[in-house]
Amino acid sequence: MNGFTAFDVTVVDDGVPVATAWAVPLAWDGKIASLPGGYTASLARAVEGREQGTVPNTLVICGAIVAPERAGRGLAGEALTALRDLATEQELPQVIAPVRPTVKHRYPLTTIDEYATWTRPDGTSFDPWIRTHQRLGATILTPAPTSQVMTGTVQEWEDWTGMSLPTTGTYVIPDGLSTLAIDHTADLGTYIEPNVWMRHR
Ligand SMILES: CC(C)(COP(=O)(O)OP(=O)(O)OC[C@H]1O[C@@H](n2cnc3c(N)ncnc32)[C@H](O)[C@@H]1OP(=O)(O)O)[C@@H](O)C(=O)NCCC(=O)NCCS
Numbered sequence: 001m002n003g004f005t006a007f008d009v010t011v012v013d014d015g016v017p018v019a020t021a022w023a024v025p026l027a028w029d030g031k032i033a034s035l036p037g038g039y040t041a042s043l044a045r046a047v048e049g050r051e052q053g054t055v056p057n058t059l060v061i062c063g064a065i066v067a068p069e070r071a072g073r074g075l076a077g078e079a080l081t082a083l084r085d086l087a088t089e090q091e092l093p094q095v096i097a098p099v100r101p102t103v104k105h106r107y108p109l110t111t112i113d114e115y116a117t118w119t120r121p122d123g124t125s126f127d128p129w130i131r132t133h134q135r136l137g138a139t140i141l142t143p144a145p146t147s148q149v150m151t152g153t154v155q156e157w158e159d160w161t162g163m164s165l166p167t168t169g170t171y172v173i174p175d176g177l178s179t180l181a182i183d184h185t186a187d188l189g190t191y192i193e194p195n196v197w198m199r200h201r
Contacts (some may be wrong), residue, residue: 004046006090007059009082011075021064021079025049025056025092036060038098038147038195059087061097061200076132084136084200095200098144102129104177104194112143112178112194130196138198147195154182157189165189 004024011019024046028034036042042060049056061083066075087095104115104127118126125131130140157180158165161173171180173191180191 003050007083007086009079009086011078011082013070017067018070019064019066019075019079021061021076021083023059023061023083023086025090026058026060027054027056028058028094028096030094032142032197035096035141035144035197036098038144038197039100039193040148042098057092058094058096059083059090059092061095063100076129077136080133080136080200093201096141097133097138097198097200098147098195099130099133099198100147100193100195101127101177103127105175108172108176108179112145112196115194116140116143116196127196130198133198133200136200138200141197141199144195144197146192148193150191150193152189153187154184154189157182157191 004022007023007025009021010017024043026036026042026046026049028036036045039062042062046056046060061080064076064079084095101115104112107115115127120126124134125140152160154165161180163171163173165171165182168182168184171182173180176191177193178191180189182189
């Protein structure tokens with residue numbers, strides 16, 4: 001994706017693609033303060049770095065998808081492991097990910113700072129996708145409250161959400177990890193998606 005196809009991996013079972021994951025390389029000094037803001041900023045830093053000839057030292061895992069009928073069998077872990085192996089091959093010593101928590105949409109009113117602290121009795125994360133990363137040895141670095149910012153007109157948001165948005169205000173939207181802010185005066189809807197930064201090594 002985005003011209004970084006060397007960092008796309010696909011898990012194939014008997015000739016059938018069953019999982020995929022993708023990543024981008026960038027330069028990061030290892031400090032939390034200089035992490036990209038999240039998903040969008042990672043893509044931007046990767047593209048700018050390539051244009052400017054910056055030598056990358058970090059692989060940012062951007063996402064993964066498993067065929068729905070194969071979910072829950074560890075396939076995403078295989079795809080993430082393949083990306084980590086690729087990082088080693090490509091001499092990228094750091095692997096990080098702005099993880100999109102997969103059950104956060106059930107708690108859109110909870111801040112990502114709070115959500116990221118939720119754990120199960122065994123100490124692992126409340127969120128299944130964060131857990132998958134933890135099973136591979138990753139740890140939470142810090143929340144990424146503005147990982148992606150999505151804007152549109154009120155009409156566009158009505159079309160995208162299938163909801164009426166009649167007045168200026170804050171709305172809970174289907175599958176939203178956070179809420180949607182609607183401003184009728186500016187004819188603008190703004191949705192800011194939070195993620196959680198994790199570090200693999
Ligand atoms: C998130 C996703 C990549 C996980 O892949 P996977 O191969 O199922 O991952 P795992 O086998 O490690 O399972 C992860 C956890 O999710 C749970 N899980 C799997 N399928 C699930 C489902 N449909 N609903 C809820 N939980 C599910 C598993 O039980 C496991 O939890 P555990 O820690 O209690 O064992 C996959 O479900 C998916 O493609 N989802 C849609 C795309 C997405 O949200 N990607 C992540 C953000 S980029």
